[in-house]
Structures are given as C-alpha cells and as structure tokens.
Amino acid sequence: MAEHRTCLVDTHCHLDLYPDPASLLRSVEAAGIYTIAVTNAPSVFSHTKQLTEKSRYVRAAIGLHPELVKTHAHERPLFWQHLAETRYVGEVGLDHVTPDTADRSLQREVFAEVLEHCAAIGGKILTVHSRRAASTVIDMVGRDFPGVVILHWFSGSLREASRAADNGLYFSVNPAMTRSKSGQALIERLDPDRVLTETDGPFVSLGKEPATPPDVSVVLRHLAEAWRMDEAEAANRVFSTLRRVLPVKPVEATP
Numbered sequence: 001m002a003e004h005r006t007c008l009v010d011t012h013c014h015l016d017l018y019p020d021p022a023s024l025l026r027s028v029e030a031a032g033i034y035t036i037a038v039t040n041a042p043s044v045f046s047h048t049k050q051l052t053e054k055s056r057y058v059r060a061a062i063g064l065h066p067e068l069v070k071t072h073a074h075e076r077p078l079f080w081q082h083l084a085e086t087r088y089v090g091e092v093g094l095d096h097v098t099p100d101t102a103d104r105s106l107q108r109e110v111f112a113e114v115l116e117h118c119a120a121i122g123g124k125i126l127t128v129h130s131r132r133a134a135s136t137v138i139d140m141v142g143r144d145f146p147g148v149v150i151l152h153w154f155s156g157s158l159r160e161a162s163r164a165a166d167n168g169l170y171f172s173v174n175p176a177m178t179r180s181k182s183g184q185a186l187i188e189r190l191d192p193d194r195v196l197t198e199t200d201g202p203f204v205s206l207g208k209e210p211a212t213p214p215d216v217s218v219v220l221r222h223l224a225e226a227w228r229m230d231e232a233e234a235a236n237r238v239f240s241t242l243r244r245v246l247p248v249k250p251v252e253a254t255p
Helices: 021-031 042-052 066-083 101-121 134-141 158-166 181-189 213-227 231-245
Strands: 009-013 034-037 058-060 088-093 125-129 148-152 170-173 195-197
Touching: 009 148, 009 195, 009 213, 009 231, 021 042, 021 058, 021 213, 034 042, 042 058, 042 066, 066 088, 066 101, 088 101, 088 148, 101 134, 134 148, 134 158, 158 170, 158 181, 170 181, 170 213, 181 213, 195 213, 195 231, 213 231
Parallel strands: 009 034, 034 058, 088 125, 125 148, 148 170, 170 195
Antiparallel strands: none
16 A cells, blocks of 8 residues: 655645746645645736646636736636636635725625636635635625635634634635734634645745745644644645545655
C-alpha cells in the first residue's frame, strides 16, 4: 500500500500576480499543494487557465473582483463565456469599504448575476470576498445555493460567521488572520470542519516576501494550537474538509 504525505491546501492564491507564475506553479506542483488560482478579471482568466491546464494540483478560477467591478463590469459577457470552462469561481463578492453607493449597487448587481449563473450550472466552487459586507453576502448566497461557497479572509462578526456556517458556507484562513486579535478570535470560534487554508498571496506577506502556497503551514501551526492537536493532524483535518468539497486524492509520499 502506498504511503501518503501530508497534503497542503491553498484555496485562494493570485498565481498570475507573482513575478514568475510559471516558476511558482512548478514548485507548487512538486510540493503537491492543492491550490485554487483565483483571477481578478475575466480578461486575464485565459492566461491562468493555459498556465495551469496540465497541472495536477492547481486549478484556475474565473473572477471579477468587487473592487474592479466599477472598471470591468463590461467584461461580464466574457465571464459567462468562460464559466463553462472551469468549476472554480473567484475572486468575486462584495467590498463595502467604498462609500460610493453607485459602486456598491453595481457590485451587488454583478455578484447576484454571478450567483445566478453559477446556480444555473450547479456544482461550482466559489471563493468570495466579503469585506464590510459579510451580512449582505451571506443573505445573497442564502441557504440553498447549489454549490460550495468559501468566504475568503472573512472579517465579519462572530454572529455573522455563525450564520454563514449555519447556511453551509466555509471559511479560508490565511497568515494575516493569524496575526490579528480579531482573526485569532474568529479562528477559535469557527467549526474546524468548516475551515480551509489560503495564502491570498501575493497580497499577504511574510516578513518582506509575499506568501506562497507552502506558507499555509503558518496557518496550520495556528490551527493546530487552536484545535489542540499537532500540525499533521490539523493538515489532515483541513484536507478532509477539502475532500468533502472536491473529489481529490492524497499525495503519495516520495520513496
């Protein structure tokens, strides 16, 4: 029987925004890290899809970042066109840092359309931005969405987190969250069976360097402490959660 090594999971990484995406992809492949390569606009999806199409562990996601909706909403037809090419959707969602009511309204319009198109196809896996808009995002997704929704870098309240979990949503935790008191408090309260790991690299940094998929190990150390288990057990628990979402297999150990 083949032995398996600990599997790492990065459900939210902007592969296309690193200086050398191809080199990073090769290192992720060699390490066997299951990674969702999110994109911020439909017009850049094809490049990431082409880069990852022969990858065993990295998948390209079609996205339209809420902070880019104001300038890229016209790319929606391209989004719907590419949606049939991938099971993965992200980065999408809402960002209510902006006080611009017209921008917020357009974000909600676009996100509602994304949810509608994904629901019509079914089986999509969404990684969703919800900064200062958690309650609205949870309401829009609802309880019966026919797919998987992962709340990326969740910064809502504990009550909102509880409501999201009750609706069947997941949470992805990154290194930046483990460094803040609010993030630590959230991690302590999250159901471990609803937690996945992410880096959000290169937007999240470790020291002076952008985080890369292997840096989910930083998150696992914190999760292991919060869950009172060793890191290998924490990694296995995260991977078990991923396997409920995706039909993935453990990585065989190198002889």
